[in-house]
Amino acid sequence: MSGRTPDAKAADTGLKAWLTTRDHKRIGIMFLVATTAAMALGGVFALLLRLELLMPGETIVDPMTYNRLFTLHGVTMVWLFMIPVIPSGFGNYLLPIMIGARDVAFPRLNLASFYIYLVGAAITLAGMYFGAADTGWTFYVPYSTTSAAALVPVLLGVFTLGWSSVLTGINFIATVHTMRTEGLGWMRMPLFVWTVYGTSIIQVLVTPVLGMALMLIGFDRLLDWGIFDPARGGDPVLYQHLFWFYSHPAVYIMILPAMGVISDVVCAFARKNPFSYEAIVWSTMGITFVGLLTWGHHMFTAGMSTFGAGAFGILSMLVAIFSAIKVFTWVGTLYKGSIALDTPLLYVLAFLFLFIFGGMTGVAVATTSLDVHWHDTYFVVAHFHFIMVGGTISAFLAALHYWLPKLSGRRYPERLGRLGAAGVFVGFNLTFVPQFLLGNRGMPRRYFDYPPAMHTLNAISTVGSWVLGASMLFIASYLLRSLLRGEPAGDNPWGAAGFEWRTSSPPPVHNWTGEPPFERGAYDYTEGSPALEGARDE
Amino acid sequence: MSDLLRQLLMLPDPASEAAREIDVLHFVVLGTTLVGFLAVACVTAWWLWRYRRRGDRPTERVTGSRRLELSIGGALLTLFVGWWVVGFLQYLDLQDAPEGAEEIYVTGKQWMWKFAWPSGRAVVGVLPVPVDRDVRLVLTSRDVVHSFFVPALRMKQDALPGRFTRLDFRADRLGTYPVYCAEYCGQSHARMGATVVVLSAEDYADWVAGRTPATLVPLLKGREVPDVAAEGGLAAEGRRVMQRVGCLACHSLDGSPSVGPTLLGLYGSEVELQGGERVVADSDYLTRALRDPNGQIVAGYDPVMPSFEEQLSAEERVAIFEALRALGDEEAP
Ligand SMILES: [Cu+2]
Numbered sequence: 001m002s003g004r005t006p007d008a009k010a011a012d013t014g015l016k017a018w019l020t021t022r023d024h025k026r027i028g029i030m031f032l033v034a035t036t037a038a039m040a041l042g043g044v045f046a047l048l049l050r051l052e053l054l055m056p057g058e059t060i061v062d063p064m065t066y067n068r069l070f071t072l073h074g075v076t077m078v079w080l081f082m083i084p085v086i087p088s089g090f091g092n093y094l095l096p097i098m099i100g101a102r103d104v105a106f107p108r109l110n111l112a113s114f115y116i117y118l119v120g121a122a123i124t125l126a127g128m129y130f131g132a133a134d135t136g137w138t139f140y141v142p143y144s145t146t147s148a149a150a151l152v153p154v155l156l157g158v159f160t161l162g163w164s165s166v167l168t169g170i171n172f173i174a175t176v177h178t179m180r181t182e183g184l185g186w187m188r189m190p191l192f193v194w195t196v197y198g199t200s201i202i203q204v205l206v207t208p209v210l211g212m213a214l215m216l217i218g219f220d221r222l223l224d225w226g227i228f229d230p231a232r233g234g235d236p237v238l239y240q241h242l243f244w245f246y247s248h249p250a251v252y253i254m255i256l257p258a259m260g261v262i263s264d265v266v267c268a269f270a271r272k273n274p275f276s277y278e279a280i281v282w283s284t285m286g287i288t289f290v291g292l293l294t295w296g297h298h299m300f301t302a303g304m305s306t307f308g309a310g311a312f313g314i315l316s317m318l319v320a321i322f323s324a325i326k327v328f329t330w331v332g333t334l335y336k337g338s339i340a341l342d343t344p345l346l347y348v349l350a351f352l353f354l355f356i357f358g359g360m361t362g363v364a365v366a367t368t369s370l371d372v373h374w375h376d377t378y379f380v381v382a383h384f385h386f387i388m389v390g391g392t393i394s395a396f397l398a399a400l401h402y403w404l405p406k407l408s409g410r411r412y413p414e415r416l417g418r419l420g421a422a423g424v425f426v427g428f429n430l431t432f433v434p435q436f437l438l439g440n441r442g443m444p445r446r447y448f449d450y451p452p453a454m455h456t457l458n459a460i461s462t463v464g465s466w467v468l469g470a471s472m473l474f475i476a477s478y479l480l481r482s483l484l485r486g487e488p489a490g491d492n493p494w495g496a497a498g499f500e501w502r503t504s505s506p507p508p509v510h511n512w513t514g515e516p517p518f519e520r521g522a523y524d525y526t527e528g529s530p531a532l533e534g535a536r537d538e
Numbered sequence: 539m540s541d542l543l544r545q546l547l548m549l550p551d552p553a554s555e556a557a558r559e560i561d562v563l564h565f566v567v568l569g570t571t572l573v574g575f576l577a578v579a580c581v582t583a584w585w586l587w588r589y590r591r592r593g594d595r596p597t598e599r600v601t602g603s604r605r606l607e608l609s610i611g612g613a614l615l616t617l618f619v620g621w622w623v624v625g626f627l628q629y630l631d632l633q634d635a636p637e638g639a640e641e642i643y644v645t646g647k648q649w650m651w652k653f654a655w656p657s658g659r660a661v662v663g664v665l666p667v668p669v670d671r672d673v674r675l676v677l678t679s680r681d682v683v684h685s686f687f688v689p690a691l692r693m694k695q696d697a698l699p700g701r702f703t704r705l706d707f708r709a710d711r712l713g714t715y716p717v718y719c720a721e722y723c724g725q726s727h728a729r730m731g732a733t734v735v736v737l738s739a740e741d742y743a744d745w746v747a748g749r750t751p752a753t754l755v756p757l758l759k760g761r762e763v764p765d766v767a768a769e770g771g772l773a774a775e776g777r778r779v780m781q782r783v784g785c786l787a788c789h790s791l792d793g794s795p796s797v798g799p800t801l802l803g804l805y806g807s808e809v810e811l812q813g814g815e816r817v818v819a820d821s822d823y824l825t826r827a828l829r830d831p832n833g834q835i836v837a838g839y840d841p842v843m844p845s846f847e848e849q850l851s852a853e854e855r856v857a858i859f860e861a862l863r864a865l866g867d868e869e870a871p
């Protein structure tokens with residue numbers, strides 16, 4: 001195993017050594033840097049959108065610029081940030097360590113998937129900048145096949161990003177199947193590994209369908225095939241089916257790894273085994289597979305059959321149950337624990353509360369008659385931002401704080417951490433709670449303008465976006481400072497039992513010196529747990 | 539109570555009984571969510587306090603009983619399925635306007651809504667409808683996908699190019715209600731609005747007959763309202779279109795045999811297809827017959843009907859559709 005990466009080269013810290021590395025840890029960090037930059041960019045677009053909506057009427061941008069901005073915001077946040085951040089970033093760094101491996105199964109492919117991501121991101125952003133695509137991230141036909149903007153570059157970019165996603169998925173599946181250390185059975189794997197594994201399966205199964213759908217739009221535009229052109233017997237609704245066949249499961253690509261983070265963090269800070277390990281594992285697999293069958297709930301008003309609407313509605317409810325089971329399991333984990341309210345756990349709490357609302361409003365919009373009113377309004381916008389921002393970004397921040405010592409060997413200032421978490425929570429709610437009400441009122445999404453009666457709620461939401469933006473900046477600044485000058489953390493500052501904490505922080509080139517010490521479980525905090533020996537009291 | 543909740547939740551005043559029923563489900567769902575949330579929050583807060591860390595002590599291993607988990611999961615599933623049942627029944631209810639509903643054609647195009655009545659009335663941006671009567675909107679689009687959204691009715695339906703979709707409702711409160719386009723459709727998507735005007739039966743009859751009731755005067759100011767009624771209404775227009783594009787070369791309108799089946803009395807009748815399947819020639823069937831003529835072949839005929847999709851505008855298709863419907867009511871002599 002050790003012949004894979006020459007030691008001397010791997011320990012080299014020069015730029016070239018980084019760019020040609022096959023070390024999963026470095027690839028993970030590069031993914032984290034790139035995706036976090038994408039988040040910042042997507043965030044700036046969001047702030048501009050909210051600024052336009054501060055007042056009714058056309059204010060800072062014209063309608064077409066607004067349309068391009070929300071397209072940019074969606075495309076950047078979904079494909080450049082949300083989809084890759086946790087699996088390709090934290091997953092890359094941690095998954096091999098968590099199963100006692102020395103790298104992923106295909107280290108070269110892993111590096112390739114990073115470069116494919118970069119190329120895809122470059123094509124997408126350049127394509128958006130020069131092509132001025134304005135279709136929204138959904139690329140609905142026939143608008144997308146007929147709009148004047150140059151769309152093909154963006155489609156090509158997203159298509160390329162899909163490859164990165166699939167390759168990483170295949171790599172992780174192979175790694176989990178073949179590279180677990182001696183004695184690490186499936187039901188002893190850390191929950192984070194399970195969720196990344198589930199995510200990888202989804203990525204491999206559905207991403208090709210997206211690629212195909214986007215390619216068909218490209219052919220329609222370039223070669224005039226008319227696949228979606230009703231004038232030639234084509235069907236626009238077919239495109240919607242193909243798109244959501246990918247994009248609904250994509251929601252789980254974004255949220256499942258986040259759930260893995262939450263599962264691990266909650267155990268570490270409650271110093272307890274999960275209330276039910278099996279429940280989390282099976283609900284993860286449930287989401288993975290049942291989630292593939294619910295896409296039609298995005299199309300209740302698109303003229304689908306009533307039978308279809310009913311079937312997709314009930315299947316969506318089933319997926320919600322799996323998520324609910326997870327929520328109960330996380331809360332149950334606190335029972336009889338030894339709980340420290342450090343920043344990562346604060347983000348877990350934020351995640352829990354926002355996710356309950358995000359999830360329950362999800363059940364609400366899957367209820368057919370209610371969705372007829374809410375579909376394509378701000379209610380839906382608020383709902384999925386509760387899941388994506390309240391869920392995934394909370395988990396991302398929890399992960400950043402929890403694993404910062406692992407990645408860098410340094411600590412962040414706890415007090416500032418808590419302050420940042422509070423800021424994010426307040427800013428988030430100010431931004432998105434009013435959007436539920438706007439949706440009730442009937443404000444459709446993708447509107448640069450709205451009736452004056454909707455002004456107050458929009459203004460509150462915009463102010464909220466400033467609080468959220470400022471908090472994110474604040475967090476970025478102290479985290480960057482900690483990276484350079486933070487207090488040394490030691491190997492296991494949290495006294496966590498997770499496998500990744502059983503090697504030094506940061507880990508050596510091949511993760512382990514000697515055999516990984518995995519005899520005691522990853523969630524074992526009972527008498528004699530080695531995790532508690534190194535723990536420091538505060 | 540409902541009104542108070544509606545105000546708190548900023549829901550617009552409902553203009554139909556269906557909207558009121560949907561709101562009740564909305565309140566139940568929201569209420570349950572809040573109760574569930576509070577329960578979880580209280581338990582969490584209590585345990586956070588009760589089990590706060592006091593020194594580095596080990597904890598005991600606790601695992602949930604499968605019984606407990608299954609029963610919580612089961613209870614929730616029952617609850618969700620309950621919502622689904624109620625919601626789905628409401629959804630089914632929304633879909634079926636009874637026979638004899640007032641039909642109005644709606645055509646979306648970038649960036650306006652155009653409404654047309656069988657009588658030949660047509661106007662952009664204002665949709666007069668009768669109070670306390672079932673109305674069926676037959677929607678289509680001239681270019682991209684749009685979505686016809688009336689918050690006060692809690693209803694929306696996509697308008698698709700090349701297809702007819704339906705939206706049924708029964709408004710029971712006089713007044714004007716805003717319409718938005720809810721599916722992104724380009725530059726002026728945010729300004730693709732219209733107004734639904736619920737009129738009394740008399741006023742509505744006036745409007746359809748070609749007069750302009752007083753309530754509509756301010757709304758129609760500056761709008762072009764062509765008086766097609768003089769030329770025999772939408773059905774007559776449809777016959778003219780059929781004559782022009784050549785349908786009548788193969789179809790008769792008086793029951794006489796030709797290359798294709800006669801269109802007289804077709805609408806609403808039962809048609810036998812090649813292969814023995816029998817279907818009712820309802821609006822869905824006619825939509826398909828025009829879109830994809832060889833997708834379903836009438837028994838005893840050859841698949842020779844060409845597709846007219848590229849030649850016909852949305853308005854012309856609407857007119858033909860109306861002509862076929864009108865012919866359906868007539869009997870062969
Ligand atoms: Cu979905």
Ligand SMILES: [Cu+2]
Nearest residue numbers: 684719723730
């Ligand atoms: Cu529109």
